[in-house]
Amino acid sequence: MQISLEGKRVMITAGGAGMGRATAIAMHKLGAAVFTCDLDESGLSSLPDGITTFVCDVSDPAAVDAMFDQILPGGLDIMVNNAGIGGPTKPVEEVSNEEWQQCMSVCIDSQFYCTRRVVPVFKAQQSGVIINLVSAAGILGFPNRSPYVAAKWAVSGFTKSMAMELGPDNIRVNGIVPGNVNGDRMERVIQAHAEAEDIDPQEVRRLYAIGTSMQCYVDPEEIADMICFLSSDYGRHVSGQIVGVDGFTETLYPRT
Numbered sequence: 468m469q470i471s472l473e474g475k476r477v478m479i480t481a482g483g484a485g486m487g488r489a490t491a492i493a494m495h496k497l498g499a500a501v502f503t504c505d506l507d508e509s510g511l512s513s514l515p516d517g518i519t520t521f522v523c524d525v526s527d528p529a530a531v532d533a534m535f536d537q538i539l540p541g542g543l544d545i546m547v548n549n550a551g552i553g554g555p556t557k558p559v560e561e562v563s564n565e566e567w568q569q570c571m572s573v574c575i576d577s578q579f580y581c582t583r584r585v586v587p588v589f590k591a592q593q594s595g596v597i598i599n600l601v602s603a604a605g606i607l608g609f610p611n612r613s614p615y616v617a618a619k620w621a622v623s624g625f626t627k628s629m630a631m632e633l634g635p636d637n638i639r640v641n642g643i644v645p646g647n648v649n650g651d652r653m654e655r656v657i658q659a660h661a662e663a664e665d666i667d668p669q670e671v672r673r674l675y676a677i678g679t680s681m682q683c684y685v686d687p688e689e690i691a692d693m694i695c696f697l698s699s700d701y702g703r704h705v706s707g708q709i710v711g712v713d714g715f716t717e718t719l720y721p722r723t
């Protein structure tokens with residue numbers, strides 16, 4: 468099996484860091500014409516030459532529209548809705564309106580804003596792939612992370628519904644559950660959890676690992692590999708799935 472994305476045009480949101488960045492680089496290496504965006508210009512500027520970048524806040528529908536007005540006239544084959552923020556780590560009664568809304572806007576509203584722009588193009592060509600970044604928090608419960616959990620369950624439902632709605636037009640829609648991914652964001656999540664519950668960050672790190680059957684953390688490149696597979700012709704009949712690349716997360720909150 469040798470995956471090629473030659474001739475494909477792909478848009479990946481939040482490609483400045485983490486899994487979005489790893490996916491942009493992987494797809495570029497496989498021959499795709501890659502477009503990506505981020506809030507953070509510095510992350511974008513260090514991507515390889517040949518990747519087209521936009522500074523764009525994907526929670527802003529006008530900014531998303533302006534970006535797609537530039538990309539879509541050349542066509543599009545693959546949309547990776549990757550942007551998401553962790554939201555606050557605190558009991559629900561302490562979550563502010565702003566914290567709730569911000570988490571919703573970046574994690575789920577952005578996926579709606581991007582999806583509704585690419586679907587007419589995909590329908591016209593009778594083909595297309597949409598991949599949404601979910602989370603184990605989108606299939607399990609997670610105390611003290613209520614905005615993130617609500618937003619990611621919305622992503623799961625959006626993914627399943629889009630797969631059913633768009634399947635007759637040969638458009639495939641899948642979700643990815645990344646699990647515990649090594650990187651800056653995981654360090655921030657571990658720190659916030661440790662502070663909220665007044666426990667050692669190393670203990671939080673251990674608890675997250677034992678919540679998975681394989682007792683593991685994974686690398687952003689492993690997520691990128693799965694996105695490339697699902698985007699390629701090898702995934703041509705894979706749709707409506709929420710695929711874990713996570714060593715199988717049994718619980719996000721092991722109680723010791």
Ligand SMILES: NC(=O)c1ccc[n+]([C@@H]2O[C@H](COP(=O)([O-])OP(=O)(O)OC[C@H]3O[C@@H](n4cnc5c(N)ncnc54)[C@H](O)[C@@H]3O)[C@@H](O)[C@H]2O)c1
Nearest residue numbers: 481483484485486505506524525549550551600602648652
């Ligand atoms: N890291 C994990 O362990 C983990 C686990 C499960 C799910 N996820 C999900 O996977 C996806 C990618 O996570 P990650 O850890 O690679 O991300 P990350 O936190 O490393 O952030 C990646 C990029 O997103 C950008 N970004 C944030 N808000 C944005 C906005 N409004 N518009 C445009 N760009 C924005 C940031 O500037 C950053 O460069 C997210 O949807 C996340 O919720 C992550």
